[in-house]
Amino acid sequence: MKSNHLVSILVILVSLVILGCKDTITQPDLTGSLVGFVYTFDEFASLLDDHSQVLVTAVGSDHFSTRTDKKGRFEFKDLPAGTYELNFEKAGFGSLKQFGIQHLGGKPTTLGLHFDGSTNSSAFFIYQMPTTEIIILSVENDTLTGTFSFTGNTIPDYVTLRVYYSGVENFETSDAQLVTSSYLFKKNGEFKGSIYDLSSKFNPGEEVFIKACVLYRKEAITDFVFRIIIGIDSYFDYPGNTTIYPNLGNESSQFSFIYQE
Amino acid sequence: MNLHNFHLFTRNSLLMAILIFMTLLPGCEKEPEPLTTNSAITGYVSISDPLVEEPGNIKVTATGPYGHKSTTTLPDGYFLIEGLGNGTYYVDYSKEGYGTLREYGIRLFGADTVRVGGTSLFKLPSINLPAFVKAYTAIRDRYGPPTTFVCIETTVSDYMAFELDIMIYMDTSAEVAWNRYASYYPATDANFNDANIHTIYIDPEILPFESGTKVYLKGYPCNISEYGYNYLDTYLGIPVFSTLDKTKSTAVLSFIMP
Numbered sequence: 305m306k307s308n309h310l311v312s313i314l315v316i317l318v319s320l321v322i323l324g325c326k327d328t329i330t331q332p333d334l335t336g337s338l339v340g341f342v343y344t345f346d347e348f349a350s351l352l353d354d355h356s357q358v359l360v361t362a363v364g365s366d367h368f369s370t371r372t373d374k375k376g377r378f379e380f381k382d383l384p385a386g387t388y389e390l391n392f393e394k395a396g397f398g399s400l401k402q403f404g405i406q407h408l409g410g411k412p413t414t415l416g417l418h419f420d421g422s423t424n425s426s427a428f429f430i431y432q433m434p435t436t437e438i439i440i441l442s443v444e445n446d447t448l449t450g451t452f453s454f455t456g457n458t459i460p461d462y463v464t465l466r467v468y469y470s471g472v473e474n475f476e477t478s479d480a481q482l483v484t485s486s487y488l489f490k491k492n493g494e495f496k497g498s499i500y501d502l503s504s505k506f507n508p509g510e511e512v513f514i515k516a517c518v519l520y521r522k523e524a525i526t527d528f529v530f531r532i533i534i535g536i537d538s539y540f541d542y543p544g545n546t547t548i549y550p551n552l553g554n555e556s557s558q559f560s561f562i563y564q565e
Numbered sequence: 566m567n568l569h570n571f572h573l574f575t576r577n578s579l580l581m582a583i584l585i586f587m588t589l590l591p592g593c594e595k596e597p598e599p600l601t602t603n604s605a606i607t608g609y610v611s612i613s614d615p616l617v618e619e620p621g622n623i624k625v626t627a628t629g630p631y632g633h634k635s636t637t638t639l640p641d642g643y644f645l646i647e648g649l650g651n652g653t654y655y656v657d658y659s660k661e662g663y664g665t666l667r668e669y670g671i672r673l674f675g676a677d678t679v680r681v682g683g684t685s686l687f688k689l690p691s692i693n694l695p696a697f698v699k700a701y702t703a704i705r706d707r708y709g710p711p712t713t714f715v716c717i718e719t720t721v722s723d724y725m726a727f728e729l730d731i732m733i734y735m736d737t738s739a740e741v742a743w744n745r746y747a748s749y750y751p752a753t754d755a756n757f758n759d760a761n762i763h764t765i766y767i768d769p770e771i772l773p774f775e776s777g778t779k780v781y782l783k784g785y786p787c788n789i790s791e792y793g794y795n796y797l798d799t800y801l802g803i804p805v806f807s808t809l810d811k812t813k814s815t816a817v818l819s820f821i822m823p
Contacts, residue, residue, distance in 0.1 A: 334597050334630050334652050339800055377802050385652075406672065410630030410652030414670035417799040420684050425797070528797055528804045529749075 334409025335382040338362065340416055341427040342376040342392060343527075343535070347434045347551070348460045349520035357394060358430065362405070364388040376427070385409035390428075397430045398550025401539045421531055424524075429535035434518040434553035436463065441516055443499055443561035450488045450495045450516075462489045465516040466552065467499070471506060473513055477555060478546070481505050485519070508565040518553030597630050599650025601675030606649065608682030610658045610666075611642040613790065622660065623686060627671070629654035644682070651675045655800075656682070663688055664788070664807025669799045687791040687808045690730035694786050694810075695719040695763075700818035705766060707756075713823045714766045717782070721755070721763035728753050729765065731815075732787035732806060735772065739819075741781045743811055744803055748773050751789035774822040784815040 344355045355376030362368040364386040372378045385408050392400040407413050416426040437453040452463055464487050468480035477483075482505045488495035506512050524534045541548045606627050612620045621640035626633050630652040638644045653672050659665040663686040671679055698718040705714045721729065729752040736746045754766040774780050788808035798805045 336630070336653055337800075339802075341802055375802060406674075408651060408653045408672050408674065411628060411655045412669055412800050413653050413672065414799040417797055417802065419666075419668045419797050419799050421794070421797070422683070528802075529795075530793070531797065531804075 334385045336385070336407070336409040337412040338380040338383045338388075338405075338407050339412050339414045340378055340390075342372050342378065343427055343429050343525065343533070344376070344394070344397065345429060345431045345520075345522060347432040347436070347518075347520065348458070349431060349522040351522070351525060358397075359391075359393045361391040361393070362388040363391065379412075383407055383409070392428055392430050394430065396432050398433055398552070400428060400430050400537065400550050401548075402428070402536065403539065416533075416536070424532045424534055426534045426536055429522060429537040431520060431537070431551035433551055434520070436518045436553065438465070438516055438518065438553075438556035441514060441556060441559045443512075443514070443559075445564060446498055448486055448488060448497050448499045450497075452495060459490070462487055462497075463495050463518065464488075464520050466519040466549070467514055467516045469500075469502065469505065470513050471510060473560075474558065475513060475515075477515055477517075480515075486516075502563055503565060506563045508563060510563050511560055512563045513558050513560045515558050516556045519549055519551065521549070521551075597652075599631055599652065601651045602648055603676050604649045604651065604673035605645060605647040605678040606654065606656060606671060606673070606681055607643075607645045607678055608680050609642040610638060610644065610682040611685045612660075612663070613685040613687045613794070623663075624657075624659045625682075626657045626659070627654045628657070629673075642682075649673055658682070658684065658686060660686055664791070664809075666796055666807050667798065684796070685794070687788045687794075689808050690786045690788045690810070692730040692786050694731070694784070694813050694815065695721045695729070697782075697784055697815040697818050698762075700782060700820040702769070702820055702823045713769065715769050715772070715820055715823075716758070717752075717765040717767070717784075717818065718758075719755075719763045719765060723763075724757065726763065727755055728789060729755050730786055730789055731765070731784040732789065732792070732809060733765070733767070733782050733784045735774075735780050735782045737774065737778060737780060739781050739817055741783050741817060742814075743785055743806075743809055744801075751787070751792045752784070753789060753792075769823050772822065776822055778822040779819055780822050781817050781819045783817050786810040786813055 342358045344352045354374050355372055356374045358372040360370050360378045362380055368380050370378050370380055388405045390402045390405050418425045435455040439453055440451040442449050467484050467486050468477045469482040470480050484500040486497045488497040522535055524532050527533050538547050538549050610623050621638045623638040625644045626635040627646045631650045634646050636644050636646050651673055655669045657667050668681055700717045702713055703716050704711045731752040734741050734746040734749045750767055752765045758764045787806050791806050791808050795804050795806045
């Protein structure tokens with residue numbers, strides 16, 4: 305009998321050892337909500353009414369996904385503490401990434417918005433991919449003239465381009481000697497704008513080759529009655545050492561002109 | 566040991582082991598423990614009224630993964646909450662008689678001091694919320710050239726009530742509320758109309774509705790001095806008036822946008 309009791313006690317002690325809890329001492333063992341806001345725009349950077357169904361993925365030690373509601377709000381509940389890459393995707397829109405999102409867990413992490421109106425807030429902006437085609441680009445003196453093909457019934461009042469310049473024919477845009485933004489405004493059926501001062505890169509009389517991509521961006525919007533919301537709409541690609549604009553349109557054909565000072 | 570005793574022993578041991586396991590199981594889900602406890606939150610918060618007798622003594626409460634910790638501000642509004650563990654917190658600023666503000670998303674990594682606040686508290690409204698009787702649009706020429714205004718008739722009887730501590734929310738839906746609206750505006754322009762009925766006037770030029778749209782409105786008690794200084798609940802993504810009394814509201818009325 306006595307030996308039976310001793311064996312029982314031994315079994316209990318072994319159970320205690322086996323079922324004992326591990327202490328978490330080296331990793332933060334917190335979870336919590338991560339909340340952020342996404343605004344969506346059409347291809348001409350006009351704000352859309354419904355920002356829902358943007359797929360937001362948090363990539364860290366594991367993958368977590370959620371979708372935005374109509375106001376663009378997304379929430380990851382019980383997200384483990386860690387540093388995350390956020391991906392924003394929606395069919396027909398450029399996909400945005402953001403790196404280094406630090407989430408400590410505990411009470412909600414709120415990205416971008418500031419509770420006091422004296423400080424500007426920020427949010428993620430994604431745009432529909434451009435459908436505008438660049439048909440012709442020409443330069444005369446300091447004026448860039450563009451001919452475009454638009455889908456749908458919307459003809460915008462202006463077209464914004466990312467313009468690449470090079471003295472080398474058939475250049476790759478990644479090798480462009482100069483990259484600028486140009487705004488071409490509609491006037492008398494044509495789209496015209498000024499070109500950047502090229503004197504620092506090219507000599508008068510030199511043949512300059514250009515390509516362009518449509519790129520509409522919105523720097524900021526007003527929301528919550530009077531607050532300025534600054535857009536986060538691009539990211540730096542470290543391996544490629546370049547800034548990625550997710551809604552950059554297709555590259556045009558190459559055109560050329562003789563640079564005149 | 567005979568067979569009977571062996572079975573008895575095995576059964577008793579198993580029962581004891583199960584009992585111990587079930588006792589220990591809740592203990593396996595321990596409360597989180599901080600990796601560091603040397604972070605702090607500091608800042609300033611004040612009362613919006615510069616003439617208030619006691620500007621300090623505002624309660625500041627930091628709530629995080631390990632519970633909450635509070636302090637009260639000095640007369641100049643300064644506060645410091647020390648000895649906080651790593652993690653994300655929110656901070657509440659409160660004082661009796663004033664609206665409470667909540668600031669989210671304060672991250673403490675460890676051995677850091679984060680500055681927050683820089684805001685002001687507003688006094689809660691003491692208004693007895695009047696009834697909203699009727700809403701319509703009419704031409705008003707009492708204080709300038711004839712202009713169409715949105716008019717809201719109330720049951721206020723005080724002849725000196727030119728401003729009312731009421732925030733008016735407007736929307737194209739009859740479900741208009743403090744957290745569902747297209748626009749809001751304070752009752753800063755109130756007077757007795759020609760029929761001697763106390764009326765709130767709103768200039769439709771400031772409203773975001775198309776002409777001919779049916780607009781619904783609802784009023785809540787709110788310190789209208791807070792208009793233009795309201796806060797953003799960054800968790801919900803909604804502008805918040807800390808002095809708004811969500812438990813009281815007028816009936817929903819409607820008008821046709823001129």
